[in-house]
Amino acid sequence: MDDYDLLDTASGNALVTAIDHGLSLGATEGFRDPEATLRSVLDGDPDAILVGPHFARRYRELIANAGVDVVVTADIVTNSTRPGFDDGHDVWTPGFDPELLLELEPVGVKVVLVFGRDDRQLFRRNLSYIAEMAEQLRGTDVPLVVEPVMWGERVPAELETHPEYVARAARMAWEYGADILKLPYTGDVETFEPIVEHSPVPVMILGGPKSGTTAAMLTDVDGAIASGARGIMIGRSIWKTEDPTAVISALDRIIHERASVDAVWSE
Template identity: 55%
Template sequence: MNEYELLNTESGNAVVVALDHGIGMGSVEQFEDPRATLESVIEGGPDGVLVGPYFAERFADVLERADVDILVTADFVSPSSQPGEDVGPWVQQRAFDVERLLACDPVGVKSVLAFGRRDRQAFERNVEYITTLAEELRGTGVPNIVETVMWGKEIPDRFETDHEYVANACRIGWELGADILKAPYTGDSERFEQIVSNAPVPVMILGGPASGSVEMILEDVSGAMQAGARGLIVGRSIWQAENPADVIRSLNEIVHQGRSVETAWSD
């Protein structure tokens, strides 16, 4: 049996769909109707969904009916102070206290550790709430999931999945108290395996903006699983697809059964 309920599946891995984008981004394309998007995701049979605590409360009927694991987001991360815009400067802070988060009976609590910030004080505040949350969750049985990302302007877009950056970010993440890491896949299974094997905590991969290609996210997941990742926590690449349920079913086959992309997606 795995240490955490999230990974207590037959395979020891998990397919989690991230649906927490509305907290900082507003009414995202193809997520304008939260209930409809949630139901289209649930239809595919994921192991869990990542949502905000108030989302979990408002749509408790759907979540309870689906009997799906709930992960909750602890912070507010927005690319702008203008709602729905991506014009900067972006804003990040802790949004919910631990009592509010644990009231959702989650199998994980996720927060973002963002590198590359030009504002040193903002980065310091980020580190402070990450470590505070780690201590607050200690002994609760609920894992502290830290999403390590290179979003700051000091890091060019092309380096967001750079092997050295990701390796260093993951190391810092678990050293600051992450029980599970949510990390970018670097695109190279052999090199990513080094990151996974060097981490004393499970590594799951994130998705980022939808690429428009289902095969691309499936290939990334397949490569990450071959490297020893324990699954994924992905949002837009799933629910912005033409048929989210089909994508989730294919991901389940790759993550839980080890099937190839060609076999999983052709079915």
């Protein structure tokens, strides 16, 4: 087992609910009342939540009282200079000072690594930021979580979860300093298991935009865990549902108890 507090659970896996979307989407549907959304997530008792540092700071007491750890987002990713809009622009920048992040006593610091950009200078800045953050966190016992994604113009949307792309991106991310990977799930155990097996660092999966059914999302999580993944960092597919607490409870049983999807969910 790894020494990271994030993965210090009875199963060695972690259920992290991502609610850092205000950084990029603003007051989006399903997240207009930040405290209400936070409370609905905390009621499900995840192992941790992924949040922006100022969100963590403002709701620190509420989060601490729930006994839930935090992973903090270190960079800013959005798609427009208009608030909460998606104009197809790649607006990425290093966001927050490591000193601020560490003051929040996180169990992880998360950054994205965006592949497929046309802007080579922006890509270079992204790579440099990850390498620098890896060095700044070294010796702190706080792992750097890198989320390699294929969002750039040079990668067609249908290839964002292609096994070859994901495998190559995963390899590059830990070579740049990732302690934990937050990867897109490729869709089946056969293609995802080798990626996990070949990674010397723990793998977790991301969720992406909410789509399909909760049962389909749970099936993907079940497949990822069966492939050797150590947990999830999923957001909208949880907090945009009618009952986030129930969804988190179902995820908990799949991730920690290896219960079947049929045993924990019916639609």
